[in-house]
Amino acid sequence: MILDGKKIAEEIKADIAARVDAIVAAGHRPPHLVAVLVGHDGGSESYVMSKAAACERCGFRSTVMRLDESITQRDLLDKILALNSADDVDGFIVQLPLPAHLNEREVLEAIDPRKDVDGFHPVNVGRLTLGLPCFKPATPLGITMLLERAGIDTRGKHCVILGRSNIVGKPLAIMLLQKGRPGDCTVTVCHSATPDVAAEARRADILVAAMGRPGSVTADMVKPGAVVIDVGTTRVPDATRERGWRLRGDVDFDNVAPLCSHITPVPGGVGPMTIAALMYNTLQAYSV
Numbered sequence: 085m086i087l088d089g090k091k092i093a094e095e096i097k098a099d100i101a102a103r104v105d106a107i108v109a110a111g112h113r114p115p116h117l118v119a120v121l122v123g124h125d126g127g128s129e130s131y132v133m134s135k136a137a138a139c140e141r142c143g144f145r146s147t148v149m150r151l152d153e154s155i156t157q158r159d160l161l162d163k164i165l166a167l168n169s170a171d172d173v174d175g176f177i178v179q180l181p182l183p184a185h186l187n188e189r190e191v192l193e194a195i196d197p198r199k200d201v202d203g204f205h206p207v208n209v210g211r212l213t214l215g216l217p218c219f220k221p222a223t224p225l226g227i228t229m230l231l232e233r234a235g236i237d238t239r240g241k242h243c244v245i246l247g248r249s250n251i252v253g254k255p256l257a258i259m260l261l262q263k264g265r266p267g268d269c270t271v272t273v274c275h276s277a278t279p280d281v282a283a284e285a286r287r288a289d290i291l292v293a294a295m296g297r298p299g300s301v302t303a304d305m306v307k308p309g310a311v312v313i314d315v316g317t318t319r320v321p322d323a324t325r326e327r328g329w330r331l332r333g334d335v336d337f338d339n340v341a342p343l344c345s346h347i348t349p350v351p352g353g354v355g356p357m358t359i360a361a362l363m364y365n366t367l368q369a370y371s372v
């Protein structure tokens with residue numbers, strides 16, 4: 085069964101839009117999300133444009149702050165401090181990756197945790213780890229929303245996550261480990277130093293592929309009946325497309341899909357759910 089992230093994301097955005105309509109009808113301003121984009125990375129440009137389109141769908145105001153590739157660390161930090169104190173900005177994100185001369189960690193730590201709708205600030209990461217209310221990173225939040233809406237109970241399941249990044253693998257592991265629903269999983273996180281990734285993966289009731297290596301999860305790595313979540317979005321050359329590329333997931337979809345109980349497609353799975361989760365966080369930022 086295909087987990088239709090595009091459809092479920094659309095349902096979530098429709099729910100948010102209805103709430104925003106009521107807010108605006110009551111005489112209040114709509115929520116406002118700002119996306120900071122430094123330079124011209126192709127992937128980042130298209131992510132930011134999708135986020136802006138989702139804001140429009142939800143009735144939010146959105147602003148894309150485009151900054152020159154050559155901006156200094158000091159000038160970028162000043163922009164962030166200004167967004168922190170702007171009363172008409174509820175939440176903002178700094179699209180990653182940043183150009184190499186900028187210090188990403190210092191930039192993320194400058195964001196006011198109350199406006200950190202990406203959930204990347206150490207205060208939000210710490211609160212997530214402790215199970216306290218916080219902004220949860222959009223990709224793991226989108227994945228748990230997808231599981232929930234698809235009626236997939238996580239309690240007691242063995243979840244194996246391939247990839248330990250700060251924006252997907254690590255926070256998802258924490259969320260699925262947490263007491264409650266979604267949560268109550270036994271979690272294994274695999275990474276580049278894991279001796280036998282295939283053997284670990286085969287034990288998964290829920291397998292999450294987030295390494296960024298296209299097609300690398302093959303049928304022999306999947307237990308029959310498993311739920312497979314594909315976070316990969318690598319651009320691979322495709323001469324049949326006008327733009328010359330297509331998105332490819334980390335899972336060898338054609339051979340893995342017949343084995344699974346549920347699987348997410350790429351595109352149309354986790355990607356749209358990530359954006360819906362960011363919209364959810366932005367409405368939260370507005371409400372508190």
Ligand code: GUN
Nearest residue numbers: 177178179180181202222
């Ligand atoms: N780059 C890749 N994913 C993300 C994300 O979720 N947020 C931001 N800000 N940058 C990203």
